Amino acid sequence: MRIKEIEATSIMTPSRLPDADFVINAYMGCHFGCLYCYASFMGRFIRAKSGGPEPISEWGNYVYVKTNAAKLATQELGVWKQKRPQLLRSTVLMSSVTDPYQGIEAKYRLTRSILAAFVEAEFPGVLGVLTKSAMVTRDIDLLKRLPNADVGVTVTTSDDEVSRFLEIRAPLASRRIETLRRLNAAGIPTYAFVGPLLPHFLHRPDLLDDLFARLKDVGVRQVYIEHMNLRTNNTRQRLFQVLTNASVGVKEAYATASREDHREALDAIVTDLLAKHGLNIRLGGVLRHNQPSKGTRG
């Protein structure tokens, strides 16, 4: 994997997401390389002077590290405090187009340093973290010092083979479910991000039933669910390349995943299973991609 250190000019970006006012992405690119990740288009925004732009086909093979991310967070929080105190009530999400706890965070510790900046600033707003990595538990000490921190862990399946297949270098699904258990045991508010909602659950609702049961078992109370976004060519191409040997039913489920009748049928399954397991869904229902969404996620 190629790693390149760069300096950013700002770190808190205004967001159109339904549940975040600002997003922080201390890394550009993501080593986890999930096949369904529609942040793969982000490479085109990397400036030539930094070494970009990066083609979509390279997603998962590069990470640009914003080495001054924590310093910028401190500066920007300082400006909020002095000149725009109303922003201190914002909801800030880390991250929307990368994973804040991908492997190189162990070396650079940018996410930890940003959390420390928020603690230092006594940030009273909501600081949300979204990840697929167990490394988030390293920072429980800082998360506990923020009055309104919450952590989302993305879990799209309870089957480790499926997660290895779709989320190529991300920690296995079972590891993420265990991470939720540890966060809940530590008293950190959590939710599971079930996104994208895998299209084949339409034919195998028992698999979604199993996922919800496992989430409930580790103390999850809230889920955030998003339909798969296959409207962009790059995501469709990457996924269909690897579905070559899948059954006709599975291929068809993915081919029709963006159709409204498919989504409505999945919504009905989700509603029944949420009620069965006593889980609450955030934002009132399964999100669609004509709405602003969480980003990758992530």
Ligand code: SF4
């Ligand atoms: S979906 Fe999230 S974890 Fe996966 S590659 Fe994209 S940013 Fe990384």
